[in-house]
Amino acid sequence: MEKELKVAALRNGTVIDHIPADKLFQVVSILRLKYYDHPLTIGNNFDSKKMGVKGIIKISDRFLAEDETSKIALIAPNAKINIIKEYQVIEKRALVLGEEIHDVMHCANPVCITNHQPIPTKFFVIKDEDKVRLKCQYCEREVAQDEIKLKKK
Amino acid sequence: MNNSLVSITDYSKEEILSILDSARDFEANPNRKSLDGKVVATLFFEPSTRTRLSFETAVIRLGGKVIGFSDAATSSASKGETLNDTIHMVSCYADAIVMRHPLEGAARYASEISPVPVVNAGDGANQHPSQTLLDLYSILKTQGTLENLKICMVGDLKYGRTVHSLIQAMSHFTPTFKFIAPDELKIPEEYRIFCRKKNIPFTESNELNDNFNDADILYMTRVQKERFQDLMEYERVKNVYTLQNEMLENTKPNLRVLHPLPRVNEISMDVDKNEKAYYFQQAQNGLYVRQAILSKVLNIANNE
Numbered sequence: 001m002e003k004e005l006k007v008a009a010l011r012n013g014t015v016i017d018h019i020p021a022d023k024l025f026q027v028v029s030i031l032r033l034k035y036y037d038h039p040l041t042i043g044n045n046f047d048s049k050k051m052g053v054k055g056i057i058k059i060s061d062r063f064l065a066e067d068e069t070s071k072i073a074l075i076a077p078n079a080k081i082n083i084i085k086e087y088q089v090i091e092k093r094a095l096v097l098g099e100e101i102h103d104v105m106h107c108a109n110p111v112c113i114t115n116h117q118p119i120p121t122k123f124f125v126i127k128d129e130d131k132v133r134l135k136c137q138y139c140e141r142e143v144a145q146d147e148i149k150l151k152k153k
Numbered sequence: 154m155n156n157s158l159v160s161i162t163d164y165s166k167e168e169i170l171s172i173l174d175s176a177r178d179f180e181a182n183p184n185r186k187s188l189d190g191k192v193v194a195t196l197f198f199e200p201s202t203r204t205r206l207s208f209e210t211a212v213i214r215l216g217g218k219v220i221g222f223s224d225a226a227t228s229s230a231s232k233g234e235t236l237n238d239t240i241h242m243v244s245c246y247a248d249a250i251v252m253r254h255p256l257e258g259a260a261r262y263a264s265e266i267s268p269v270p271v272v273n274a275g276d277g278a279n280q281h282p283s284q285t286l287l288d289l290y291s292i293l294k295t296q297g298t299l300e301n302l303k304i305c306m307v308g309d310l311k312y313g314r315t316v317h318s319l320i321q322a323m324s325h326f327t328p329t330f331k332f333i334a335p336d337e338l339k340i341p342e343e344y345r346i347f348c349r350k351k352n353i354p355f356t357e358s359n360e361l362n363d364n365f366n367d368a369d370i371l372y373m374t375r376v377q378k379e380r381f382q383d384l385m386e387y388e389r390v391k392n393v394y395t396l397q398n399e400m401l402e403n404t405k406p407n408l409r410v411l412h413p414l415p416r417v418n419e420i421s422m423d424v425d426k427n428e429k430a431y432y433f434q435q436a437q438n439g440l441y442v443r444q445a446i447l448s449k450v451l452n453i454a455n456n457e
């Protein structure tokens with residue numbers, strides 16, 4: 001029944017599933033869905049075997065740009081993206097971080113120049129086995145994935 | 154991209170060696186006219202008399218002129234001018250900028266927006282590459298090589314930027330490290346990862362009187378009171394981490410003691426007269442290394 005509810009309603013578009021419940025509204029804001037004027041479903045606190053509870057977003061007639069996927073990868077690396085055409089999942093897209101992250105997040109270092117002057121941030125993505133670390137271009141400090149604070153735009 | 158020097162990792166092994174080579178040349182003959190007609194700005198957004206005088210002397214002994222400020226309070230930055238505007242204004246007048254700033258990453262940012270090369274003279278706790286290069290020069294001068302040395306680092310290995318940069322720089326030369334630090338100030342995990350990735354052997358200890366008798370270089374750093382949450386712990390550490398002359402008794406004859414200075418009480422005064430004490434000459438070496446750095450960023454060959 002639940003599966004019916006989530007996918008069947010979407011004819012063409014994108015489903016983002018397995019979003020941690022506490023990250024759902026961050027994903028909503030990354031995608032600027034507040035101003036989206038096509039049919040849109042935002043659900044949260046669904047039961048999930050793997051995660052306990054999860055969030056899900058279904059967006060009609062929209063396919064995500066690469067920078068949008070990399071932003072989602074930053075805060076919800078285990079979310080799943082399904083592309084739907086004519087009610088069918090035609091593509092399951094893995095979330096991959098690009099090599100660099102531009103002006104999406106703040107540096108976690110309070111004495112980093114980017115937190116004191118109007119400077120766009122830039123991070124290098126360092127992948128170490130299953131962990132991802134982000135190295136600030138400016139202060140050279142590393143930010144762990146759970147310390148990430150996205151910029152509000 | 155211009156010729157800026159922001160971080161020691163900006164330089165390859167070859168570039169590091171060529172700077173050290175050029176520094177040796179300047180040591181033999183430090184007074185020249187190769188910067189004749191050049192203006193170097195020294196922008197010190199926080200005071201550091203030692204570093205500023207060393208850079209300014211380097212410029213003047215090469216026949217160049219210096220402009221700038223020694224404290225943010227006397228600059229337009231205190232009126233709220235952005236770093237972007239200060240750098241653009243200064244680059245109208247100067248051929249190169251030497252900059253010290255309390256915020257980390259300030260020099261990298263300046264190097265991105267500046268039309269003239271920027272030399273980082275310290276950005277908060279991040280990088281201070283001229284210090285690292287003068288450390289390397291001192292090691293090379295006293296050991297005759299940079300390869301295969303045993304380097305023992307002591308003190309504040311957590312916040313001590315000179316230590317972190319020296320690890321990065323020495324990684325080109327197959328070193329072995331020993332890290333001696335109180336538990337609060339242990340070497341950060343990212344540098345352990347760095348060493349493992351580069352196959353650099355290292356050991357750790359929290360006792361200074363653990364022997365360093367097999368070391369070639371004893372690199373001491375300042376243990377600052379502000380770093381401790383527990384002041385009792387600071388009092389204990391302060392005394393345990395003071396190098397005494399008798400501790401050097403059984404060390405190797407080629408061992409040299411380095412310290413980026415200023416020292417507080419990490420090295421007892423009775424070490425000063427030991428021939429293994431090298432920290433005052435080390436500071437002097439800074440002049441030649443900075444002459445070499447300025448010549449490189451300004452693309453001026455040594456024989457001019």
Ligand SMILES: [Zn+2]
Pocket residue numbers: 107108109112113114136137138139140141258
């Ligand atoms: Zn930063």
